[in-house]
Amino acid sequence: MxxxxxxxxxxxxxxxxxxxxxxxxxxxxxxxxxxxxxxxxxxxxxxxxxxxDQAMARAITDQVSKLSHVSNFFTTEPQINLAKKLVELLVSEGGRPGKVFLANSGTEANEGAMKLAMLHKPGGKIVALEGAFHGRTLGALSITHKPAIREPFGQIPGCEFIVPEVEALAGLGDDVAAIFLEPIQGERGVMPLSEEFLQEARATADRIGALLVVDEIQTGMGRTGRWFAHTASVQADVITLAKGLGGGMPIGAIIATGEAANLFTPGSHGSTFGGNPVAAAAALAVLDRITELxxxxxxxxxxxxxxxxxxxxxxxxxxxxxxxxxxxxxxxxxxxxxxxxxxxxxxxxxxxxxxxxxxxxxxxxxxxxxxxxxxx
Ligand SMILES: Cc1ncc(COP(=O)(O)O)c(C=O)c1O
CATH class of the missing domain: 3.90.1150.10 (Aspartate Aminotransferase, domain 1)
Structure with a gap:
């Protein structure tokens, strides 16, 4: 029924x-x-x-009873504290300091990261890996590999795929704005990228002046026993998060480091609900518990x-x-x-x-x- x-x-x-x-x-x-x-x-x-989880439930109910939403004309303590915490976690694992934008989902975090790439090198290509899954909105879908789910909707011009093998990176030139990768390709069947590939992707991004964007949406926030799956191997320019970050509350995040942290200026990007204080308060409670776990x-x-x-x-x-x-x-x-x-x-x-x-x-x-x- x-x-x-x-x-x-x-x-x-x-x-x-x-x-x-x-x-x-x-x-x-x-x-x-x-x-x-x-x-x-x-x-x-x-x-x-x-x-x-009682700590998470308490964080959510406490926050709802105080303030459940404000516009982006204003900020809130959970929003600021979560951004600060994410940067601290990245730095604690050897990543570069950066700045955060909060979104509502993984695909949105990747949309934002694609926009950063477009500002970083206007007209540049966005390269992703065969087997990649980055989301279902039209930008992220353009770098999601599976033809059956991508092809009915076309592809943003300039998005391309390479096989996740070191030799394929050698063919990339300075017309590439960003290389997107997942440290472990979850939707492909939990396929870890090799250490050698990760290192070479970093070296290639440096050689061609592209951003290395690491999608940690499935792998991040403790899932692999570290805050970030990639930090044991390489430093990223941009990192995207979602899924486990909110422990079940809808939230996504972009962490942009170095020069990428200043690519967005007022008007470049936005979201009504991104940075919502209830989702941010939940994420802070989740991160506290993950620290112990x-x-x-x-x-x-x-x-x-x-x-x-x-x-x-x-x-x-x-x-x-x-x-x-x-x-x-x-x-x-x-x-x-x-x-x-x-x-x-x-x-x-x-x-x-x-x-x-x-x-x-x-x-x-x-x-x-x-x-x-x-x-x-
Ligand atoms: C690696 C990766 N990136 C992006 C996404 C998209 O996230 P969302 O479903 O929150 O839009 C997923 C979801 O499965 C994912 O596993």
């Missing part, structure tokens, strides 16, 4: 949803029929603190890899963003859901795991057993 109502009133952009979810607690969610699931997807790498995320990621390897599975990724190679991933997603586990398939042979960062060994262990029993 409820799903058939969805089908009659909701635009069919996602196919028919498999569940109507009602509430959550910690790493579990319940559907409207009362069935409980272990959530190993966390709203696709969003619900960093799982469900019903970072070592746990690294340890859990290694433990999970060890357990799945011992059960005979090939696993890639870092921290709590993992891709598991299986036969018939879509079929397994359905079987696992029946067994009470939420995961997703990024392709025919990859299951993506991106659980809440709070997950414990005891909570995860039943999944290893279920996966071993259900594998084909």
């Amino acid at each position: 409820t799903i058939s109502t969805y089908e009659s009133v909701y635009i069919n952009a996602f196919g028919t949803p498999s569940l109507v979810l009602d509430h959550g607690q910690g790493v579990h969610v319940w559907d409207t029929e009362g069935k409980k699931y272990l959530d190993l997807l966390a709203g696709i790498a969003v619900n960093a603190l799982g469900y019903a 970072l070592p746990h995320v690294g340890d859990m990621g290694e433990w999970i890899m060890g357990e799945l390897n011992a059960a005979g599975f090939e696993v890639r990724g870092r921290g709590l963003l993992l891709g598991v190679t299986v036969n018939d991933a879509p079929g397994l997603v359905t079987e696992l859901r029946k067994a009470g586990f939420i995961v997703n398939a990024t392709g025919p042979d990859t299951l993506r795991l991106a659980p809440p960062l709070i997950i414990s060994r005891d909570e995860f262990a039943p999944f290893v057993q279920a996966l071993s029993e259900l594998r084909k």
Whole structure:
């Protein structure tokens, strides 16, 4: 009944949803029929603190009861504090100091980063990687690789793709304004870029005078056991964030460093809701908790890899963003859901795991057993 109502009133952009979810607690969610699931997807790498985190709930309700929105004619303490915090986190991992613009989603953060590239080198090309996913609005979609989702809508002139291999970078010249990359290509199936490629992308951007834009929307804010997945390898000029930053509240961010921090001037960019104090207050509460969780995320990621390897599975990724190679991933997603586990398939042979960062060994262990029993 409820799903058939969805089908009659909701635009069919996602196919028919498999569940109507009602509430959550910690790493579990319940559907409207009362069935409980272990959530190993966390709203696709969003619900960093799982469900019903009390500190986050308090931050949101306190802020709503004080001030829920102001226009961009004014600012608020959560907006300022969040921008300051993001820059501090970047610098704490060896990144360059910068400035922040707050948006409402990942795709919007990437739109802003593309506009920075256009101001950095007017008329320059924007180069992204095969397998990239940067979002669904028309700019970000132009650098999202999958033809089936991009081609019906055309492409902004000057956007191009290269294969994520070092040799391909050698072909880039000074007509390129920016190179966009994800340190781990999540939607491609959790494919980490090689250390060598990251280093060479930085060297290439320097050689041709392009911005290196690192999309940390899926990988950032603790997901890989660090604040940023790229900082262990390279420094970026521009970084985009969303997903886990708000722990479930809609928020995105651009961190622009060096000269890129001053490319926007009044009138260049804007957003009614970007920098919203409720979303910013939630993000501050989430970041506080992630500070305590970072070592746990690294340890859990290694433990999970060890357990799945011992059960005979090939696993890639870092921290709590993992891709598991299986036969018939879509079929397994359905079987696992029946067994009470939420995961997703990024392709025919990859299951993506991106659980809440709070997950414990005891909570995860039943999944290893279920996966071993259900594998084909
Ligand atoms: C790496 C990456 N960039 C951008 C996006 C787009 O973010 P949003 O859906 O918030 O617009 C996503 C979403 O999956 C993503 O994984």
